[in-house]
Amino acid sequence: MSAPAMVRNADLATLSTFRLPARAAELVTLDHLDQLEHLPEEAPPTLILGGGSNTVFLADWPGRILLNRLRGIRLTNLDNDEVRVEAAAGENWHALVRYCIDHGLHGLENLILIPGSVGAAPIQNIGAYGVELSDSLESVNAWDWRERRLVQLANLDCGLRYRDSRFKSSDQGRFLITSVSLRLSRRFRPNTGYQSLAESLARHHHGQPAPRQLAAAVMRLRRHRLPDPARLPNAGSFFKNPVLPAEQAQALLEDFPRLPHWPMAGKHLKLAAGWLLERLGFRGYRIGDAGVYHNHALVLVNHGQATTAQLLDLIEHIQSAVQDEYGIDLEAEPTLVGSPPA
Numbered sequence: 001m002s003a004p005a006m007v008r009n010a011d012l013a014t015l016s017t018f019r020l021p022a023r024a025a026e027l028v029t030l031d032h033l034d035q036l037e038h039l040p041e042e043a044p045p046t047l048i049l050g051g052g053s054n055t056v057f058l059a060d061w062p063g064r065i066l067l068n069r070l071r072g073i074r075l076t077n078l079d080n081d082e083v084r085v086e087a088a089a090g091e092n093w094h095a096l097v098r099y100c101i102d103h104g105l106h107g108l109e110n111l112i113l114i115p116g117s118v119g120a121a122p123i124q125n126i127g128a129y130g131v132e133l134s135d136s137l138e139s140v141n142a143w144d145w146r147e148r149r150l151v152q153l154a155n156l157d158c159g160l161r162y163r164d165s166r167f168k169s170s171d172q173g174r175f176l177i178t179s180v181s182l183r184l185s186r187r188f189r190p191n192t193g194y195q196s197l198a199e200s201l202a203r204h205h206h207g208q209p210a211p212r213q214l215a216a217a218v219m220r221l222r223r224h225r226l227p228d229p230a231r232l233p234n235a236g237s238f239f240k241n242p243v244l245p246a247e248q249a250q251a252l253l254e255d256f257p258r259l260p261h262w263p264m265a266g267k268h269l270k271l272a273a274g275w276l277l278e279r280l281g282f283r284g285y286r287i288g289d290a291g292v293y294h295n296h297a298l299v300l301v302n303h304g305q306a307t308t309a310q311l312l313d314l315i316e317h318i319q320s321a322v323q324d325e326y327g328i329d330l331e332a333e334p335t336l337v338g339s340p341p342a
């Protein structure tokens with residue numbers, strides 16, 4: 001197997017769904033596992049990119065971008081009910097969910113239409129409509145840059161939490177995820193507990209939805225609430241829902257009883273960041289071409305020619321308004337790459 005294809009001084013704007021202008025010193029496309037060994041040990045700083053839907057480039061990247069295009073899906077029957085689905089990291093997540101539904105494998109329906117690659121799914125433990133990747137993840141195969149060998153990490157070793165994992169925190173940059181193994185069921189047990197999903201199913205008379213009906217309901221909700229990055233560049237929810245100790249959250253709920261919230265492990269509550277922003281009137285707000293989506297205050301968008309400076313001003317303005325009003329620090333959800341220009 002030969003060395004992977006490489007482009008110097010590569011344009012990154014089209015490789016990130018937020019589409020800020022940026023360039024990388026090197027762009028390397030990885031489409032076969034054996035190519036890993038051809039990468040020099042003394043590598044420049046390396047950043048891995050899948051679909052670029054959760055990465056925002058604030059500056060040029062001085063090193064190498066490794067574009068993960070590893071492909072392949074393999075099914076293994078485990079018993080009458082369960083099937084292991086091993087998908088290579090460069091597969092498209094949404095296409096994988098469709099593939100599983102088409103093959104009568106269940107558990108991912110609520111995660112349909114999330115953009116990006118399979119390999120990025122564990123990085124922030126993707127989740128939507130009451131389901132998270134951690135519910136069906138069995139293990140992750142990865143290249144360990146530190147040990148220069150392939151390793152397998154079981155679900156519990158991945159440190160998966162709400163929009164977080166060891167890959168995004170303590171071991172950031174250490175692993176290149178090469179494939180993901182999911183444990184799915186041939187029996188369909190729909191998860192319809194999420195309020196807006198239950199309401200949408202009820203409106204369409206699908207109290208007991210079939211798999212495709214559940215997936216269709218999720219897609220309807222997503223298309224209504226979220227901008228299509230191909231038409232209006234964005235990175236999905238730009239801020240994480242804040243997770244606060246129950247006592248602090250309860251104090252806030254006394255002042256704002258309509259604030260949606262969900263119980264979390266360890267006596268914590270997760271609060272709806274979108275509600276906090278909508279109440280502050282942020283829908284449709286903009287600084288230059290960096291703006292807040294008119295239909296969902298948690299989504300920041302690039303109206304065409306947004307600059308890094310405009311986006312940073314917008315982020316700072318939103319974060320300080322939330323701190324002043326609610327005493328909460330809002331944390332960005334996407335990976336923000338590069339120091340902003342001084």
Ligand SMILES: Cc1cc2nc3c(=O)[nH]c(=O)nc-3n(C[C@H](O)[C@H](O)[C@H](O)COP(=O)(O)OP(=O)(O)OC[C@H]3O[C@@H](n4cnc5c(N)ncnc54)[C@H](O)[C@@H]3O)c2cc1C
Nearest residue numbers: 050051052053054055116117119120126127177235236335
């Ligand atoms: C319109 C829209 C809606 C969205 N909705 C949701 C949602 O409902 N729920 C949700 O959780 N997220 C959502 N997101 C965010 C995004 O889709 C997910 O985080 C997705 O998993 C990112 O995949 P990607 O391949 O595009 O990641 P990228 O942006 O390419 O990478 C994201 C991070 O993962 C790292 N990474 C990527 N691949 C690998 C790999 N193989 N090994 C190691 N590190 C890697 C990158 O270095 C980067 O730090 C949404 C985004 C958009 C634009």
